[in-house]
Amino acid sequence: MADRTITVRPFVEDDLDGVLDLLRAALGETPLLRRTPELFAWKHFENPFGRSLLLVAEGEGRIAGLRAFMRWDLVTPGGDVLRCVRAVDTATHPDFQRLGIFRRLTVAALEEATAAGIDMVFNTPNPKSGAGYLSMGWVEVGDLGVMAAPGRGLVSGKATPDVLPEASEFLTDPTPATGLSVSDRPARGLRTPRSPEYLAWRFGAHPTARYYRVDARSSTAVVRPNVRSGRRELVLSDVFGPEPAQAVGAVHRRNRAAYVAGWFNTRSPERSAALRRGMVPIPGVKTLTLVAKPLRPLPMDVASLATWDFASSDLELL
Numbered sequence: 421m422a423d424r425t426i427t428v429r430p431f432v433e434d435d436l437d438g439v440l441d442l443l444r445a446a447l448g449e450t451p452l453l454r455r456t457p458e459l460f461a462w463k464h465f466e467n468p469f470g471r472s473l474l475l476v477a478e479g480e481g482r483i484a485g486l487r488a489f490m491r492w493d494l495v496t497p498g499g500d501v502l503r504c505v506r507a508v509d510t511a512t513h514p515d516f517q518r519l520g521i522f523r524r525l526t527v528a529a530l531e532e533a534t535a536a537g538i539d540m541v542f543n544t545p546n547p548k549s550g551a552g553y554l555s556m557g558w559v560e561v562g563d564l565g566v567m568a569a570p571g572r573g574l575v576s577g578k579a580t581p582d583v584l585p586e587a588s589e590f591l592t593d594p595t596p597a598t599g600l601s602v603s604d605r606p607a608r609g610l611r612t613p614r615s616p617e618y619l620a621w622r623f624g625a626h627p628t629a630r631y632y633r634v635d636a637r638s639s640t641a642v643v644r645p646n647v648r649s650g651r652r653e654l655v656l657s658d659v660f661g662p663e664p665a666q667a668v669g670a671v672h673r674r675n676r677a678a679y680v681a682g683w684f685n686t687r688s689p690e691r692s693a694a695l696r697r698g699m700v701p702i703p704g705v706k707t708l709t710l711v712a713k714p715l716r717p718l719p720m721d722v723a724s725l726a727t728w729d730f731a732s733s734d735l736e737l738l
């Protein structure tokens with residue numbers, strides 16, 4: 421019988437090929453989401469919040485599992501920074517599943533994160549791993565549905581994202597003619613600090629996903645063209661500025677996708693703007709479930725969705 425001894429240890433550079441093979445085997449690969457070294461480096465090494473905490477499980481001389489905690493700061497309305505990590509790229513090779521590898525890796529990573537002073541872990545697991553997280557003390561924050569509106573491409577049948585300027589242009593000039601600044605939205609809940617470094621990495625440096633800016637008079641939307649089930653969608657990824665409805669309106673006027681989709685936190689002005697511009701929650705379409713695990717007592721109710729102030733760009737898993 422094969423030796424099923426499993427070793428858990430930190431990721432080293434030489435593991436990269438084995439880890440990418442593992443991700444392909446466990447999570448799959450599509451033409452739009454290829455498991456490339458560049459994507460892995462963008463996510464885990466170039467993130468301005470810091471390098472990911474990476475552990476691997478080794479068995480039978482190959483990589484059997486990966487535990488990746490991506491560093492991600494969140495800021496409270498009072499201005500305090502929470503040092504968080506996002507559990508992503510969760511994978512145990514099909515030949516090694518149900519042997520406790522996910523559990524062992526996660527427990528080891530939690531110990532490491534606690535020792536590193538991390539305040540909280542959050543993530544959006546799929547149903548396969550969700551049960552495992554809840555059994556390890558994660559709390560369910562809530563379901564994030566999708567809001568959508570038909571796009572003009574339903575009429576013209578053609579998406580032309582190339583008519584929109586690159587999001588990265590917007591990022592190299594934080595105060596363009598519109599008077600827009602990339603400063604954060606007003607404090608409403610736990611949110612990602614949208615520093616210039618974050619924006620440049622998030623929207624300007626992704627190896628494959630292309631983001632475009634759509635300017636309105638005083639506000640700007642950042643959008644990502646995508647193809648889902650053979651249809652062109654435009655993801656309303658983020659909105660900046662004091663008049664979000666202007667930016668969302670400009671997206672609707674200019675896009676040529678089949679539909680526009682996005683998500684903003686309940687009660688946020690961005691969500692109200694999307695509703696005013698014809699985007700509606702699509703009943704029954706549950707895209708993500710947010711779960712979290714504080715690693716120390718925190719002075720806010722992280723189990724309540726109202727505590728969080730997220731937009732699509734904070735949750736898109738790329």
Ligand SMILES: CC(C)(COP(=O)(O)OP(=O)(O)OC[C@H]1O[C@@H](n2cnc3c(N)ncnc32)[C@H](O)[C@@H]1OP(=O)(O)O)[C@@H](O)C(=O)NCCC(=O)NCCS
Pocket residue numbers: 446447485509510511512513516517518519520521522523524544545546548549551552553555
């Ligand atoms: C999800 C995944 C990471 C679990 O890894 P694993 O090493 O097999 O998990 P473990 O053996 O440590 O199981 C830990 C717990 O997770 C839960 N779990 C794991 N696989 C499960 C499954 N197929 N169905 C239901 N619960 C499951 C169980 O609660 C399990 O505890 P138990 O075995 O005591 O009942 C693995 O199945 C995988 O890589 N799947 C494909 C990729 C994927 O879906 N990743 C998650 C992306 S969010």
